[in-house]
């Protein structure tokens with residue numbers, strides 16, 4: 001596992017179990033988002049500015065007008081950048097235990113201007129394609145004067161941390177019997193019908209990449225590659241790894257624990273049974289397809305190998321209950 005080295009300022013002190021320094025997990029969050037908040041000090045005062053970004057390898061690209069104060073400060077001194085993906089509102093029985101499910105990244109560092117023409121255009125293309133793939137080749141690209149007026153910066157993805165909260169609220173034992181609804185209100189970005197510019201000639205069709213736009217596209221900077229995403233998931237009985245894979249017309253999601261797997265039903269049960277593996281299969285529905293590992297949590301278990309049943313997993317329980325059963329096994 002490729003990890004980034006925590007430094008004194010990226011060491012998570014508050015709820016360290018939610019921290020993550022796995023480079024793939026950090027990159028997956030950066031790839032899913034495209035908006036960040038950039039914090040700098042300008043004239044001795046703090047300044048936080050929201051802006052767009054893209055990731056390319058171990059660099060984050062930022063761009064803007066040449067005289068942009070925030071970008072100039074990123075070039076001249078230290079900056080701190082954060083990216084937040086909101087996954088849900090966590091409603092607890094007690095007001096003070098309310099929370100949010102999220103995945104976020106914090107980066108520290110100093111930017112460098114990209115001046116070489118070819119690299120600068122490549123970085124601008126990367127930003128556009130990261131936000132809406134297909135747009136760069138469709139829209140008019142910047143001319144030299146426009147490119148000269150644009151500052152393009154690369155920022156290292158080096159000194160950084162990720163933090164993730166998943167799962168239900170954590171209430172005090174004394175509050176558990178209160179008749180107050182508690183749980184998670186999940187959220188995902190929704191893209192609505194495109195609204196053509198009123199000045200657009202009627203014969204210009206909506207491009208496919210607009211009509212069929214969807215996120216996330218984490219884990220891959222290229223349409224030529226399948227999407228492979230892993231992320232840590234926290235449960236009452238411990239931590240697990242959520243996996244979501246997508247390829248042409250295919251998808252698979254699963255939650256890996258040390259003792260076994262809860263996954264969607266793409267694989268047969270004969271092989272894991274033969275090898276004595278604890279595997280439980282959940283089924284999606286047209287209304288609730290299984291794409292992301294979180295989708296498994298409320299889905300019903302429809303099959304389980306002998307070792308999974310021995311762990312207490314029963315047909316009809318939820319994916320979350322099955323994961324908790326696996327996490328409660330002592331496998332050393």
Ligand SMILES: Cc1cc2nc3c(=O)[nH]c(=O)nc-3n(C[C@H](O)[C@H](O)[C@H](O)COP(=O)(O)OP(=O)(O)OC[C@H]3O[C@@H](n4cnc5c(N)ncnc54)[C@H](O)[C@@H]3O)c2cc1C
Nearest residue numbers: 009010011012013014084086100102104105106161162163
């Ligand atoms: C959508 C959302 C809502 C939140 N709401 C609240 C809230 O209402 N109240 C609250 O106290 N906290 C909230 N948090 C958590 C918050 O981001 C901090 O993690 C927390 O407040 C602890 O702050 P601290 O300064 O004590 O962190 P410390 O643990 O002391 O931070 C040390 C280092 O850990 C890393 N780090 C800390 N937080 C994060 C993070 N979120 N993502 C990535 N790296 C991080 C940074 O490198 C930081 O420099 C929220 C987070 C998100 C994403």
